[in-house]
Amino acid sequence: MGDYGIGVDLGGTNLRVAAVDEDGTMLLKRELPTEVSRGRDEVIGELCRAAQAVVHDMRERSGGGELRGIGVGVPGLIDSESGRLLESPNLPGWNDYDVKGEIERRLGTTVILENDANAAALGELWLGAGRGSESLCMYTLGTGVGGGLVLQGRIWRGWNGMAGELGHCNVEPEGHRCGCGSWGCLEQYASATAVVRMAREALESSVQTALRSLAGGLSSQAVYECAMQGDAEAKRVFERVGRSLGMAIADMVNTLNLPLYVIGGGVSSAWDAFAPAMFAEVRRRSFVYAGTTAENGGGVGGRARTTQIRRALLGGDGGLYGAARLPMLGAGA
16 A cells, blocks of 8 residues: 545535545545534634544555645645645634644654645646546635636636636626626526526516426526526526526637536536536537537547536545545655
């Protein structure tokens, strides 16, 4: 057994810790609730105890390798140089908290702190939809819309760590107000929260729709099921998701000309409902995409190089794999 890294997915609801070897095999995984109300010191304590238990179990294994370090994926804004969590909507009271330093002090090993969407993008590049590629752009469609860029095998964080906020690209200049303070962000049209809001807006009209039977229990999954059953209003909601996502991806294709764009997160399970509108919008708005897809003649200048848009393959474990990969790549990850 070779060396291994520990990946941590620290969310507002669950804490997951896994050991992953250098070949990408997940060897152990532990999951427990994140009791944010107990305070950050208690949560960090739980994280460290879970990591110590995983290390102990690995040492008990015959031929267990050496720990390379711990990667921690966390939602929010991070100062990548210092390892401080600057702000996190899912972890109240954690603003400007030295997460990296605190874990290193308690465990005595290398710790790399990373935004959870960046970690998921790295995981998909390593073992998922991006396997075999060097670069990708990933959209994570969940409660909000996260994003990550991996260029030439390394996470692109920008000059101050804020790169990859793909959910706050504008797709509707005078659109719905976003929590970031802007209007018409992708997050307001392609997240699970947006799906529910747009379904409620449909219910406020006088149209006939099966969504009315869900009025007391609307969820993005329930709206998807209505769309798959042919309900016109539910289908329109996901067409809006697809068009909005297509606009955003088209801009990224034109700007970065990367080979691969990956769609993950819970809303990606509704792929059948939104993907046709997404692909149509990308073809309509991106001359770069239209010139590099097989369906448009095999690529620019006759080259058979294609721009790919794919679903993520690793599901909820993408961030764990990516976080575990961080210490294997070292400081330049």
